[in-house]
Amino acid sequence: MGGDIESNLSQLVEEIKGLFGAKRRFNVPTTPAAQKPAENAIPSSGGFTAPIHDEWHSSGGFDLTAKRPNGRVGHQGVDMRAPAGTPIYPLADGVVTGVGTDPLGGNVVNIQHANGVRSYYAHLSTVSAHKGDKVTTNTIIGAVGNTGNATHTHPHLHFQVWKDKQIQEPAKFFSVPAYTNLSVAEKQRGPWLSEKAKQDAQAFNMKNHLASRQAAFSKSVDKLLKLSFEYSKITK
Numbered sequence: 001m002g003g004d005i006e007s008n009l010s011q012l013v014e015e016i017k018g019l020f021g022a023k024r025r026f027n028v029p030t031t032p033a034a035q036k037p038a039e040n041a042i043p044s045s046g047g048f049t050a051p052i053h054d055e056w057h058s059s060g061g062f063d064l065t066a067k068r069p070n071g072r073v074g075h076q077g078v079d080m081r082a083p084a085g086t087p088i089y090p091l092a093d094g095v096v097t098g099v100g101t102d103p104l105g106g107n108v109v110n111i112q113h114a115n116g117v118r119s120y121y122a123h124l125s126t127v128s129a130h131k132g133d134k135v136t137t138n139t140i141i142g143a144v145g146n147t148g149n150a151t152h153t154h155p156h157l158h159f160q161v162w163k164d165k166q167i168q169e170p171a172k173f174f175s176v177p178a179y180t181n182l183s184v185a186e187k188q189r190g191p192w193l194s195e196k197a198k199q200d201a202q203a204f205n206m207k208n209h210l211a212s213r214q215a216a217f218s219k220s221v222d223k224l225l226k227l228s229f230e231y232s233k234i235t236k
């Protein structure tokens with residue numbers, strides 16, 4: 001009986017440690033980035049890969065000074081055009097520091113990497129990452145969409161990256177092709193990767209997504225309280 005509780009407890013401690021992943025230190029990625037099929041994903045010595053592993057096109061480049069049609073000046077990231085529902089992966093191994101929705105970015109994810117590198121992913125149709133998750137370049141964090149201020153554009157991932165709080169050119173981290181308009185093939189394919197991707201996006205609700213992690217967390221706390229109570233009875 002006592003042994004069961006001990007092993008339950010150590011298992012629970014591991015689970016709870018996992019929930020606090022963001023508070024733990026993480027190592028500089030040492031393994032080369034995942035082998036991948038796409039030509040855009042160029043692993044580098046820093047372990048960086050393009051956040052879209054499938055085919056993508058540039059629909060807006062990094063430019064801090066150009067005046068844009070919407071009146072704003074500058075574009076601090078790269079727009080990576082791909083069908084809505086296309087999986088999105090982290091730039092490098094790291095920890096998810098924030099997940100949420102805002103009027104400009106729509107559904108967004110922030111990730112902290114080693115060596116002061118931070119990345120931002122916007123306009124997602126669905127988000128699968130939770131705050132505190134430890135992620136690798138093979139972890140799907142969400143899917144391409146056109147949420148936020150991108151609702152009238154073709155689906156794309158707006159990607160930004162900082163090093164030591166300074167905005168960086170994404171092309172320093174992975175190969176960024178020249179800007180292109182929609183190709184005939186893209187027009188024929190339409191904006192969605194699949195019917196399922198479309199349904200997933202319709203079903204996705206950020207509030208529910210955030211609440212699901214809270215539910216998992218409070219369930220673990222309940223278990224921990226029960227176990228500590230049982231444990232204290234035994235060890236008395």
Ligand SMILES: [Zn+2]
Pocket residue numbers: 060075077078079158159
């Ligand atoms: Zn953009």
